[in-house]
Amino acid sequence: MANPVYGKKAAQSRNAEKIPDSLWVLVIGFILFLVWAPFQVGLFNGQQVDFEKPLYISAIIGSLMVIVWAAIYYKRFKLEDQRDLLALAVLLLPLTYFLSLFVASSHYMAVNMLLIQCMYAALFIVSLYLLRQKQVNGIIQTAILTVAYLTVWFGLMNWLGAWNVAGGVVGWFSNTVKAGKYLDAVMTDSNGLRLTSIFQYANTYAAFLMAFLFVAVFALIRAKKWYGTVTHGFMLVPIIVSLLLTLSRGGLVMLPVVFVLLLLFQKPSRQILWIIHLIVAAVVSLAVINKVTSIGERLAAVPDASAAVEGWAWLLIASAITAAISWAVQRFAAPWLDKRLEGWSTRKLSNLWLPIGATVLVAIAAFLLIGTSVRSILPANIETRLENINFQQHSVLERFTFYKDAVKVAKDYPILGAGGGGWAALYEKYQNNPYTSRQAHNFFLQYLIEVGILGFIVFMGFILFVFYKYIKGYIRNKDQDDFNNGFFYLIIALSILLHSVLDFNMSYAFMGLLVFIGLAGMAEAMDRKPLSNKWTASGLRFGYLAVVCIAAIAVFFVSIRNISSANAAAEAKAVVQISTSYEEIKTPLAKALKNRPGHPESVILLASLDNQVYKQTKNEQFAAESLAVLQRGLKDEPNNKQMQQQLITLYDLQGKSEESYAVYRDNAGKYIWDIEWYEPLITRSFNLGNAAYQQKDTTKEQQYFQTGLAAYEHVVDGVAFLKTLPPGQLQGRPFSVTPLIALSAGKMQLMTGKTAEAATTFKQGLTEDFSDATNKEVARNYLAALQKQGQQDQAVYDKLIQSDASEKAKIDEIAATQY
Structure with a gap:
C-alpha cells in the first residue's frame, strides 16, 4: 500500500500518488453514505421520534468509517501540522454536548444530538484525510455534485407530475415514501404550493439550492472538458427555477449577500465570468418560470400528461440554451478575458471593484423587484412573496421574537447550556407570545442554548479558525489547484452557515454533514504550519487514535441499543393499529423502555x-405501572407536556383531584401561553377551593383561590400584552379569557368579596349563545354580581330570561348568598 503523504512535501508528491487499495473501501463507503443520507437524514435532527432510526444508523456508519480510517492510517498517522491538530480539536464539539448532557432539559433529545455531533466529528476526521488524496478529492467533489443535482431533479419530478417515478426510485430505501409518493416534496401552506424536494421544508431547500448554484458556477468555470462545462451550465436553470419555486424570501435575501462575498475571492476575469453565467441563467429562468409554475400548480390539482410534457419541454429547452451559452462563453470569452485582464489582476484591491458594482446592481434589482411593478413579470405567488419582503412582515417580526426569547433561555443556562434540543424543550417557558416553533430559526443561537457559552466558544473558535486559515492561504495561492479544491467546499459551508442565521438548516442532519465535509475540505487545503516536536510523540498520536476508536465503539453500541428501542416502539405503534390486546401492545413497549426508560413516545403510549385498562378494570396494578413509567420518564423529560397530561389523567381516574391539580399548578410556569393548561388550572382551583369552603377549611380555600386568581391575572395580563404586538405580527395559538375561565375566576372573586371585579370577569366570558349551559351560568353569575351592587344589565337579563324563565330565581339566590 502506498503511504499517505503528510507535511511539507504533500503538495508535490500526492499529485502523482495512486489511491491505495485499502483506501477504496473507505472511499466507496463514504460515497454510498452521501447517496443514502439525503433521503434519510435530510429530515430533522434528534427532535422528532419518527426520524430517529436513520440518525442512529448514520451514527453507526460514522463510527465504522472512523474505525476503518484508524485501521488504515494508524502506522503513519502523525500530528505534524495544523490540519492534524484540527482532527484533535473537532473532538471538543461532541465533548461539549456530552457535558451538557448532565444538565439537559431533555435527555432524549440531548443523547440524539450527542450522537449527531459524534457523526459530524467522525465525518470531519475521515474527510480531512481522504481529501488529501487528490484523486479522492476529485471523486468526492463529483459525488457531492451528483447528489445535489439528483436532489434538484428529484424535486422537479415531483413538481412536474412525475412524483410516482420519483417515489418509485427512492421508495425501496426511504421511509418517507407513502403510497408511492414522497411526502411533502411539494408542500402547501398559506403562500400556496412550495417546492421542498427531499427536505419537506422550503427554506432549507432554498439554502441548499443557493449553495449548489454557486458551486455549479464555480465548477462550470473550472471545468477542463467541454462536457463538464455543458453539464454544470445545464443545471443552472433547474437550480434557479427550483429556488424560485420554494418561495423562500430568506433564500432570495441571502443569495446576493453570499454572491458578493464569493466574488471577493475571485480575480477580475473570473468575477466577470461568474456575473455573465448567473445573468444568463437568471434571464432564461425568468423566461420560463411562469410556465413551469402554472403547469406545476395545474398538475398538483389534476394529473395531465400533456401539461407535464409541456412543462418538461420548457425546462429542458431553457437548460439546453443556457448550457450552450455557457460553453460558448467559456470557449471564447474566458481566454480573452484572462488575457486582457491579466495586468489588472495584479493591481492592489482590483478584486473589489466588481463586487462593489455587483452590490449596486443587486440593490437596484432588489428595488425594482420589491418596490416597483417590475415584479409583475414573475408568477403571482412569487410576486406576492417579494411584495411582502419588509421588516414589518410577520415572519420577520416572529424571527426577531424567537431571537429575543432564545437569549432569555441562554441567560438561564449560561455555561453548559440546556443540552441538545434545549430550545424545543424549553421555548414555551420563555416565549413572548403563544407561537409554536420547536426551532429558534437561528442555528447559532440554538447552538448557544444547547451547549452554553463554553460550547459556543469552542464551536465558533473551530469554524472561524478553519475559515481564517483557508482564506488567508487562498488569497496568497488562489491559482493553486489545492486551494481551488478548498474553494469548492468553502462555497458549501459558507452558504449554508450564512443562511442558517435566518433559519434552522443545520437542524437537518444532511445539511450538517455537508457543512462538516466542507470544513474538512477547507482545512485540508489551508496553510500547513508545522507543529512543534512535542506533538509528534508516539504516545500522543496513539493515545488520540485510542480515544477516537473507544468513542466510536461507544457510539456504535449506544446507537445499536437505540435502534433496538426504536424498532420496538415502531412495532408497538403498528400493533396499536390492528390489535386491542394489552399484552400484544405492551410487549414491544416494555422492550423499548428496557433500553431507554425515558423514551418519550413509548412512555406516553404505555402510560x-x-x-x-385501569379505567376499565380498576386494577391498581395498572395504575401503579402507569405511575412508575411516567415518573421515570419525567425524570429525563421534565418538560414533556404529554407525559404530564397522562399523569393528570391517571390521578383523575384514581380520584386524586389534589394530585392532578398539583401537576397543573407546579408546571404552569413551563407553558405560560398554553390556555389549555391555564383553563383547567383555574377551574380546578375554584372546584377545590369551593370544596374547602364547604368543609369550612379556610386555609386550603385561600390557598386554592390565591393560586387560581393568580393564574387568572396571568391570563388577563397576557391578553392585554397581545394587544400590543406589532400589527404585522401573528399572535400564534389562541389565548383569551374563555367562558370557563371567566366563570371560575369570577366565582372565586365573588366568594372573596370582590364583587365589582367578579362582575367584570363574568362579562369577559359572555357569548351570544344563551342555549349554551356554560354561557347561561356565566350570565347568571354576572347578573347576580351586578344585583349585589344595585346594578343591572337589562339586555343580558332579557336574553337570559327569554331563554329560560327559571333563571330569575337562580340569579336572586346567588345575589342573596353571603360568603
Whole structure:
C-alpha cells in the first residue's frame, strides 16, 4: 500500500500518488453514505421520534468509517501540522454536548444530538484525510455534485407530475415514501404550493439550492472538458427555477449577500465570468418560470400528461440554451478575458471593484423587484412573496421574537447550556407570545442554548479558525489547484452557515454533514504550519487514535441499543393499529423502555394503555405501572407536556383531584401561553377551593383561590400584552379569557368579596349563545354580581330570561348568598 503523504512535501508528491487499495473501501463507503443520507437524514435532527432510526444508523456508519480510517492510517498517522491538530480539536464539539448532557432539559433529545455531533466529528476526521488524496478529492467533489443535482431533479419530478417515478426510485430505501409518493416534496401552506424536494421544508431547500448554484458556477468555470462545462451550465436553470419555486424570501435575501462575498475571492476575469453565467441563467429562468409554475400548480390539482410534457419541454429547452451559452462563453470569452485582464489582476484591491458594482446592481434589482411593478413579470405567488419582503412582515417580526426569547433561555443556562434540543424543550417557558416553533430559526443561537457559552466558544473558535486559515492561504495561492479544491467546499459551508442565521438548516442532519465535509475540505487545503516536536510523540498520536476508536465503539453500541428501542416502539405503534390486546401492545413497549426508560413516545403510549385498562378494570396494578413509567420518564423529560397530561389523567381516574391539580399548578410556569393548561388550572382551583369552603377549611380555600386568581391575572395580563404586538405580527395559538375561565375566576372573586371585579370577569366570558349551559351560568353569575351592587344589565337579563324563565330565581339566590 502506498503511504499517505503528510507535511511539507504533500503538495508535490500526492499529485502523482495512486489511491491505495485499502483506501477504496473507505472511499466507496463514504460515497454510498452521501447517496443514502439525503433521503434519510435530510429530515430533522434528534427532535422528532419518527426520524430517529436513520440518525442512529448514520451514527453507526460514522463510527465504522472512523474505525476503518484508524485501521488504515494508524502506522503513519502523525500530528505534524495544523490540519492534524484540527482532527484533535473537532473532538471538543461532541465533548461539549456530552457535558451538557448532565444538565439537559431533555435527555432524549440531548443523547440524539450527542450522537449527531459524534457523526459530524467522525465525518470531519475521515474527510480531512481522504481529501488529501487528490484523486479522492476529485471523486468526492463529483459525488457531492451528483447528489445535489439528483436532489434538484428529484424535486422537479415531483413538481412536474412525475412524483410516482420519483417515489418509485427512492421508495425501496426511504421511509418517507407513502403510497408511492414522497411526502411533502411539494408542500402547501398559506403562500400556496412550495417546492421542498427531499427536505419537506422550503427554506432549507432554498439554502441548499443557493449553495449548489454557486458551486455549479464555480465548477462550470473550472471545468477542463467541454462536457463538464455543458453539464454544470445545464443545471443552472433547474437550480434557479427550483429556488424560485420554494418561495423562500430568506433564500432570495441571502443569495446576493453570499454572491458578493464569493466574488471577493475571485480575480477580475473570473468575477466577470461568474456575473455573465448567473445573468444568463437568471434571464432564461425568468423566461420560463411562469410556465413551469402554472403547469406545476395545474398538475398538483389534476394529473395531465400533456401539461407535464409541456412543462418538461420548457425546462429542458431553457437548460439546453443556457448550457450552450455557457460553453460558448467559456470557449471564447474566458481566454480573452484572462488575457486582457491579466495586468489588472495584479493591481492592489482590483478584486473589489466588481463586487462593489455587483452590490449596486443587486440593490437596484432588489428595488425594482420589491418596490416597483417590475415584479409583475414573475408568477403571482412569487410576486406576492417579494411584495411582502419588509421588516414589518410577520415572519420577520416572529424571527426577531424567537431571537429575543432564545437569549432569555441562554441567560438561564449560561455555561453548559440546556443540552441538545434545549430550545424545543424549553421555548414555551420563555416565549413572548403563544407561537409554536420547536426551532429558534437561528442555528447559532440554538447552538448557544444547547451547549452554553463554553460550547459556543469552542464551536465558533473551530469554524472561524478553519475559515481564517483557508482564506488567508487562498488569497496568497488562489491559482493553486489545492486551494481551488478548498474553494469548492468553502462555497458549501459558507452558504449554508450564512443562511442558517435566518433559519434552522443545520437542524437537518444532511445539511450538517455537508457543512462538516466542507470544513474538512477547507482545512485540508489551508496553510500547513508545522507543529512543534512535542506533538509528534508516539504516545500522543496513539493515545488520540485510542480515544477516537473507544468513542466510536461507544457510539456504535449506544446507537445499536437505540435502534433496538426504536424498532420496538415502531412495532408497538403498528400493533396499536390492528390489535386491542394489552399484552400484544405492551410487549414491544416494555422492550423499548428496557433500553431507554425515558423514551418519550413509548412512555406516553404505555402510560395511556395502562390508564385505559385501569379505567376499565380498576386494577391498581395498572395504575401503579402507569405511575412508575411516567415518573421515570419525567425524570429525563421534565418538560414533556404529554407525559404530564397522562399523569393528570391517571390521578383523575384514581380520584386524586389534589394530585392532578398539583401537576397543573407546579408546571404552569413551563407553558405560560398554553390556555389549555391555564383553563383547567383555574377551574380546578375554584372546584377545590369551593370544596374547602364547604368543609369550612379556610386555609386550603385561600390557598386554592390565591393560586387560581393568580393564574387568572396571568391570563388577563397576557391578553392585554397581545394587544400590543406589532400589527404585522401573528399572535400564534389562541389565548383569551374563555367562558370557563371567566366563570371560575369570577366565582372565586365573588366568594372573596370582590364583587365589582367578579362582575367584570363574568362579562369577559359572555357569548351570544344563551342555549349554551356554560354561557347561561356565566350570565347568571354576572347578573347576580351586578344585583349585589344595585346594578343591572337589562339586555343580558332579557336574553337570559327569554331563554329560560327559571333563571330569575337562580340569579336572586346567588345575589342573596353571603360568603
